[in-house]
Structure formats: C-alpha cells, structure tokens
Amino acid sequence: MKNIFSKINFPKTKERFSFGLxxxxxxxxxxxxxxxxxxxELAAFDLEESQLxxxxxxxxxxxxxxxxxxNISFCGASTxxxxxxxxxxxxxxxxxxxxxxxxxxxPFSVEEVNLDAEILKDDLPDNKMLVLIAAIKKELIAQRIxxxxxxxxxxxxxxxxxxxxxxxxxxxxxxxxxxxNNPGNNVSASTSQSHKTVCLLNIGSTITNVNILDxxxxxxxxxxxxxxxxxxKKLMDIFEMDFKSAxxxxxxxxxxxxxxxxxxxxxxxxxxxxxxxTSFDYYESQNTSNVVKIFLSGGGSKFPGLKEMLGACLGLPxxxxxxxxxxxxxxxxDLQRLNKFYGQFNVAVGLALR
Numbered sequence: 001m002k003n004i005f006s007k008i009n010f011p012k013t014k015e016r017f018s019f020g021l022x023x024x025x026x027x028x029x030x031x032x033x034x035x036x037x038x039x040x041e042l043a044a045f046d047l048e049e050s051q052l053x054x055x056x057x058x059x060x061x062x063x064x065x066x067x068x069x070x071n072i073s074f075c076g077a078s079t080x081x082x083x084x085x086x087x088x089x090x091x092x093x094x095x096x097x098x099x100x101x102x103x104x105x106x107p108f109s110v111e112e113v114n115l116d117a118e119i120l121k122d123d124l125p126d127n128k129m130l131v132l133i134a135a136i137k138k139e140l141i142a143q144r145i146x147x148x149x150x151x152x153x154x155x156x157x158x159x160x161x162x163x164x165x166x167x168x169x170x171x172x173x174x175x176x177x178x179x180x181n182n183p184g185n186n187v188s189a190s191t192s193q194s195h196k197t198v199c200l201l202n203i204g205s206t207i208t209n210v211n212i213l214d215x216x217x218x219x220x221x222x223x224x225x226x227x228x229x230x231x232x233k234k235l236m237d238i239f240e241m242d243f244k245s246a247x248x249x250x251x252x253x254x255x256x257x258x259x260x261x262x263x264x265x266x267x268x269x270x271x272x273x274x275x276x277x278t279s280f281d282y283y284e285s286q287n288t289s290n291v292v293k294i295f296l297s298g299g300g301s302k303f304p305g306l307k308e309m310l311g312a313c314l315g316l317p318x319x320x321x322x323x324x325x326x327x328x329x330x331x332x333x334d335l336q337r338l339n340k341f342y343g344q345f346n347v348a349v350g351l352a353l354r
Contacts, residue, residue, distance in 0.1 A: 015034060015035070017032060017033065017043060018035070018156075018352050019031070019032050019067045019351075020351030021067075021153075022072075022161075022347040023050070024205060025207075026229070026299065027050055027299065027344070028054065028061065029341075029345050029347070030045065031345055031348040031349050032045065032067070032352065033352040040327050041329075042330070044333075045333075045338060055147060055150055059152070068154060069156035070154070070155060070156060071156050072157070072351065073158070073160055073161045074141070074160055074161065075162065075204075075209060076223055078140040079135065080108070080133075080134070082102075082106060082132070083130060084105050085130060086128065086130075087128060087129075088127045088129045098115055098133070101133075102133050102135065106135050108135065110135075113137050114136050114158070117133045119131055120217055120218075141158060159351060159354065161347050162209045162223070163218070164351045165200050165209060165297070165346055165347055165350055166200065166213065167353055168346050169213070169321065169323075171353055172327075173321065173325065196215050196216075197212065197287075198292065198293045199213075199291050201276065201294050201298075202346060203297075203298035203299075204299060205229045206225065206230075207224065208275075209221070209222075209298075210222045210276060212291060219287065220279060224272065228250075228301070228303070229243075232250055234264055234268050250303055262309070269306075276310075291316065292316065293318075293319070295321040296318055296319065296320050296321070296343070297323070297344075298346070301343055321346070324338075327349070
C-alpha cells in the first residue's frame with residue numbers, strides 16, 4: 001500500500017491536477033481537482049452507472065477527464081482498520097515492528113495484505129501511543145489494478161473508503177463547525193467541553209461506513225454490510241417490482257405511496273440503526289465522550305425522510321455534509337448535475353485531496 005496516510009500538501013505555485021476514483025457497487029464516481037496558488041478548485045466530475053460494464057465506464061472516465069494516475073480506495077470484508085495502543089516509539093521503529101504487531105490485531109495473515117500505520121496520539125499514559133493500523137488484501141488490490149490497467153489507468157494512492165471520508169470531512173469542516181458534547185452520566189461538564197465527537201455515516205449501495213471522530217481525530221471505523229440496496233430490495237418485495245423500478249420509487253416516492261414505503265422499510269432501518277448504535281455503545285464504553293451528531297453521505301442516503309427517521313431511531317441530530325464546502329466551484333461546472341448527485345462524491349473528494 002502506498003502513501004495511505006500522506007498529508008494534504010498542495011503546491012502553492014505550480015498548477016497540479018489530481019483524480020479521486022470511487023468505484024462502488026452501482027456507480028463509479030470521479031472527481032478531478034486542480035490546485036494552483038494554494039486554491040483547490042473542482043476541475044471536473046463524473047458519475048456513471050457501473051453494473052453493466054465497469055471496464056467501459058473506466059475507459060470513458062479516462063477519455064472524458066484526461067485521467068492517467070488516479071487515487072482509489074476499498075471497503076468491506078477484505079479491509080481492516082484497527083486502533084491499537086502501542087508502547088511509544090518513533091515512526092521508523094513503528095515501521096520495523098508493524099508486521100509483528102499487526103498480526104496480533106488483524107484477522108488475516110500479514111503475508112496476505114498490504115499494511116500501513118499512522119501514529120494518531122503519542123502522549124498516552126504509561127508511555128503508550130495510539131496507532132491506526134490499516135490493511136487491505138493483496139488479492140483485492142491486484143484485481144483492481146488489473147481493471148484500471150485494462151482501461152489505461154494507473155493507481156497513485158491506495159486508500160480505504162473510511163479514511164478518504166475523514167480526509168474530505170476534516171478538509172472542509174473545522175473544529176469550530178462542530179457541536180460540543182453535552183455532559184452525560186459518565187462525562188463531567190469540564191471534560192465534555194474539550195470534546196467534539198461526531199459520526200460520519202456513509203451509506204453506500206451494499207456497505208455503510210461508520211466513522212467516529214473526536215476533535216477531528218478518527219477513533220473508530222467500521223463497515224456494516226447493509227446499505228441502500230437493502231431498502232430497495234424490501235420495496236421490490238412489497239410492491240412486486242424489479243430493482244430499477246424499486247430504486248426509482250425509493251428516491252422519488254409518490255405522495256400516495258409515501259406512508260406505505262416508510263412503513264415497509266422500517267425493519268431494514270431499525271436493523272441498520274441497531275448496528276450503528278452498537279458501534280456508538282462500544283466507542284462510548286471505551287472513552288469519556290459521547291457521539292453528539294451524525295453527518296450523513298452516500299448514494300444510499302438519498303431516500304426522502306431517511307435523515308429524520310435515522311435521527312428518531314438514534315436520538316441524535318442528523319445532517320448531510322458538503323465535500324465541496326472549501327473547494328472553489330468555477331462557473332464552468334454544471335451545478336444542476338452536481339447537485340443531482342449531492343452526497344455521492346464524498347469519498348472521491350477525499351481521495352482527490354490526497
């Protein structure tokens with residue numbers, strides 16, 4: 001794995017372009033960013049359906065965007081993110097010890113995966129530090145590289161969806177944009193004021209990424225194997241229709257069917273909310289802060305009323321977030337088309353920012 005934790009470091013003078021390519025189950029999203037004189041600008045974007053022939057979609061993106069090297073990411077069962085306390089050591093020492101230490105914490109052989117790690121905090125008690133370990137199966141990477149190669153593309157940076165999301169969020173939202181924690185039963189008022197703990201919830205077609213950030217620092221990442229297609233499949237059963245028709249019904253529900261749709265997907269929503277709450281409970285049992293807000297993204301979140309229903313299930317405010325908040329949008333960009341796909345470019349933006 002290459003440069004998985006490289007920092008955002010755009011040149012102040014020379015114009016440069018970077019591409020973030022988010023290859024999802026149902027669509028492929030591409031974001032092209034231009035950096036010049038310290039300003040980050042959206043140069044181009046694209047979203048193409050990928051179910052029929054992903055290879056042709058990749059070739060089309062290469063042709064339309066002039067892409068060569070692209071930054072890509074993975075999620076799901078072949079990826080692992082762990083947050084582990086290590087004895088304090090230098091970055092060089094961590095690099096030397098990573099394979100041995102990682103084997104204690106990941107469910108795969110270290111020979112099967114590409115590994116990387118980053119020191120998140122080096123000032124823990126008892127001479128400890130908090131380290132994020134990331135691993136992706138080599139087999140999955142090889143398959144993706146082959147697909148890119150067939151389209152004339154090369155990977156520049158390989159990442160994990162969750163980390164790309166955090167990258168985009170922290171670039172666009174400063175700590176002053178975030179709510180303070182309210183004191184809970186186990187959190188004193190003085191402690192709570194130093195924490196701003198939020199969840200980035202990215203609902204894709206088949207996987208939902210849960211990321212908990214404490215003052216901008218990612219502390220828990222988890223992939224839930226449920227997403228927007230789970231709601232769609234439920235509507236297929238209820239209304240006895242094909243997937244495409246059910247997807248359209250979900251995104252643009254007619255008024256006379258809205259109540260039946262909401263009632264029908266209630267069990268799917270409750271199951272998803274239960275998994276999310278389990279993640280929150282685990283985090284809160286290990287830390288002195290509580291999650292106070294959810295920031296929502298992903299194609300699977302484009303379900304009218306989902307934000308309000310999730311908020312009611314979890315007892316927390318839920319809002320969507322803008323991955324282009326701090327990125328200049330020139331007049332040449334088709335804003336109407338960009339807004340049509342609102343919330344679906346968050347991973348791609350995080351990758352392009354790398």
